[in-house]
């Protein structure tokens with residue numbers, strides 16, 4: 001039996017569909033974000049990263065790095081066990097308290113990643129609710145889709161951010177059926193935001209529970225960085241908030257926060273929580289430092305929004321096809337997988353600008369894009385250089401520009 005052929009066939013399929021992924025070998029330079037070294041096939045080069053999810057540069061903040069180093073030096077590296085078997089260490093307990101406070105909830109529970117928190121969190125919650133019907137937004141992240149799938153219960157998909165469709169499904173389910181609404185607050189490929197107030201209204205009216213992924217909003221929105229739910233004043237109406245420590249908090253790990261009995265039940269039943277080693281103490285201390293800093297410092301949030309707005313304005317004025325976005329995400333429309341990959345390659349090789357192409361299946365076919373994420377540290381000079389580089393690449397690939405007068409509208 002030629003087993004290799006199975007894998008080669010699978011890989012060739014990706015090459016044929018122009019969605020074989022190539023990773024850039026990067027080395028970030030602490031204190032110089034967004035500058036990094038790219039270990040290219042032809043040697044090392046300095047590049048500017050324009051697609052990092054370390055949205056606020058907290059992964060290099062002196063307080064965060066300091067906390068990580070101090071804790072590793074004091075208590076060592078690994079947790080040494082699962083939560084149940086010697087792995088519940090003090091920095092982790094402190095971090096869970098910090099997260100519960102961030103979201104104004106009774107308790108929180110930490111997982112290895114945001115992915116795992118959705119996958120094992122959603123499936124465990126839904127399995128504990130008899131005859132649960134899951135109502136899931138059409139554009140939910142893969143980790144939520146996997147959580148819903150593993151729940152094994154009935155699920156219905158509502159059109160993206162369409163509260164009228166959600167209401168139809170809630171009515172059809174009837175008042176006696178337990179229902180779990182699963183959605184994100186900020187969808188990171190388009191940069192649009194869910195109508196959380198209306199979703200909470202519906203959940204209360206029709207007796208549904210709500211599970212909200214705030215992965216792309218925690219740290220960045222709300223007066224204390226609690227997310228869109230905090231910004232919109234609906235945090236207390238959301239049953240379960242899920243977030244990551246790996247994006248704006250610059251570390252690693254995921255969590256859910258909610259009422260004590262809900263969190264205790266997930267703690268007690270979720271396989272993806274129980275049967276894996278706890279996060280290392282140094283990571284937990286670093287995450288706590290990042291959360292604490294962002295609870296009181298607004299500088300990063302304000303500067304982040306300012307940089308995103310300027311990037312959108314400069315690129316739009318240059319005639320580049322910036323897709324409309326209400327948030328810090330700046331998607332640039334390409335609409336072709338081959339050209340999207342080529343644009344990304346040219347930016348990196350000719351201009352030292354790193355923006356990973358976003359192709360199917362992350363986004364729908366025909367909507368391939370460059371997803372740009374300005375941070376507080378992308379200064380005016382970097383933004384202007386980005387616009388200039390993009391114009392050259394657009395010209396080289398024959399990609400369309402808007403009329404400048406139209407773009408200004």
Ligand SMILES: *Cc1c(COP(=O)(O)O)cnc(C)c1O
Nearest residue numbers: 113114115141143215244246253
């Ligand atoms: C990145 C992401 C996750 C996963 O979080 P990690 O901590 O990176 O595993 C979950 N949900 C959404 C919407 C994401 O974009």
